Amino acid sequence: MTKRFAFSIAATDGRARTGAIRMKRSEIRTPAFMPVGTTATVKAMKPADVRSSGADIILGNTYHLMLRPGAERVAKLGGLHGFMGWERPILTDSGGYQVMSLSDRTKVSEEGVQFASHIDGSRHMLSPERSMEIQTLLGSDIVMAFDELVKTTDTPRAQSEAMERSMRWAKRSREAFDALGNQGALFGIQQGGLDERLRKVSAEALIDIGFDGYAVGGLAVGEGQEAMFGCLDFAPGQFPADKPRYLMGVGKPDDLVGAVERGIDMFDCVLPTRSGRTGQAFTGSGSINIKNARFAEDTGPLDPDCACPVCDTWSRAYLHHLIRSGEILGAMLMTEHNLYFYQALMADMRAAIGEGRFAAFATDFRSRYSAATA
Amino acid sequence: MTKRFAFSIAATDGRARTGAIRMKRSEIRTPAFMPVGTTATVKAMKPADVRSSGADIILGNTYHLMLRPGAERVAKLGGLHGFMGWERPILTDSGGYQVMSLSDRTKVSEEGVQFASHIDGSRHMLSPERSMEIQTLLGSDIVMAFDELVKTTDTPRAQSEAMERSMRWAKRSREAFDALGNQGALFGIQQGGLDERLRKVSAEALIDIGFDGYAVGGLAVGEGQEAMFGCLDFAPGQFPADKPRYLMGVGKPDDLVGAVERGIDMFDCVLPTRSGRTGQAFTGSGSINIKNARFAEDTGPLDPDCACPVCDTWSRAYLHHLIRSGEILGAMLMTEHNLYFYQALMADMRAAIGEGRFAAFATDFRSRYSAATA
Ligand SMILES: [Zn+2]
């Protein structure tokens, strides 16, 4: 099993950890940020530029890919890696979250979720077994168990029931994954809202089944940073220290710092890519909206402290012009900078943990970052 | 004057010529194709990739740039080259064509054209003097004289009058350009529709004023390839052989071959970029629409004979998926291939002329190109 998937921690600093996951398709340095490549593309980026930004792994969405171009078609074409030209690891989500948030006419049963495609209305079914099959067809390196969407705003009873069902689905996911002979890694997903006791029950159920890594699910769905950090004060510690912990769908730069501080090893989020396309840039002193009129004649780079190719070449004035004009190049360059910014932040955190100065790093980051976010 | 702008012909083959324009900002190999960078960006392309495709020069649009970000602003920011990150030559059009085709409430007088911006309705004026001023502010290497839009479908009398006015405007362009102390090159634009006599009158008027190069204007506006070639059978020869001849707004690959055959040295066209964004790819055997269902599982490259980075990495199936999904990366990759295809065609033509086998090249190109264009 270590050959296929091995997680090693090189250093810890408080609850923060740094290390690496080693897999057949090369290494993932942790804490890791995974750019989102929803439909077999990290939007507006060539794979080589995603790699140059420092990404060791990207995420693909089962829900989108099963609908277009279709998992069987991707398999026929040689798998997701070759199809999109990304030869490093890919983690695929299970489709559980997006089928509930994006599709139409969903019907949830113990078997799984029936739904209509948001693209053409065609009827589909996602279940633990079908999700494992799809992720295997895609050739995913890290497969996520199929879980039920639980909201922190649901009633305690609804949260508890959804968590219990997700645990039954986690077991079916494990069995289906093994029956398929999948040689990748399988992660379980913890549910339980913000409730420490439910989170503990969920963690124990997952540990009992046994996974290569564990995700903290059901957060970053509107509960706010304070509530999320409150949950992260106990949730990561409910898992064995020698397995990677993945916080799904997070987040803003300061979310990442606070979550690493609380023992998280992996992240994914659409924020740097999606917000880049609309003109939001992340900088060491906070995020800025490049469409703002005050940047129209600003000859400085997006972020004076950034070493990315965008900041090296173009001015805020040019990016302002491109985004205002709706130019594709604007989306390309803003996305590229944002991905570099996120990866540089991860690299800085890894270095700080390795050198035992993470608390000072986090304090310094927060004082600079919040200063100009307005 | 030769230091600033020198055109040398290395070889001729029939009426076709190959050579180079040497300018302060490096050399332009001819016949040359100029990708269109309308609003200070060749759409969906980084400047470095435009250069990698083989482009020696790009075109910028005076009309678009004067409205957004504004010529004075571009000048304040250091000029178009630094603004967009393209350090090689840039030719700017005069705005004459686009002000008539894109703006609202235009009013033409002997002075120039009054119009309302298509972006925000603001009122502006373009005249020979203002066009020269704008192109100088932009830092253009090759400035185009301001002319009046003439359609080949206009009455002979209207064509004649518009041509005469364009010649008066050409003279005012020359005087304004010189008065500004512009150190770049200035090209005149021939008008006269499809009428050989009018074209001759126009050519003589321009030669009398004196320009660094001469454009054949008013073609590729719907008259069809046969009529255009008919005009190109006499128009280029009406200019001195030692000056570059530029056919504006052309064209399809077979248009380029036929025009080079008739003595044209320079081209610009939105076709490879615009059609790339909608899924049309140019290949040695004709153009294909990658959205067509027959490409959904086609693992071959866009063009088996193309050496571009796109054809080297991705399949038709992947590009089909991207364009069908409306992904920005689809626009990026299709555009990149098309620009490579156009530049490879120019390089092939230059080599064929240099080796005295242009007729055979053209025959072979046409037999292969038309075969599959369907
Ligand atoms: Zn940057």
Ligand SMILES: [Zn+2]
């Ligand atoms: Zn190609």
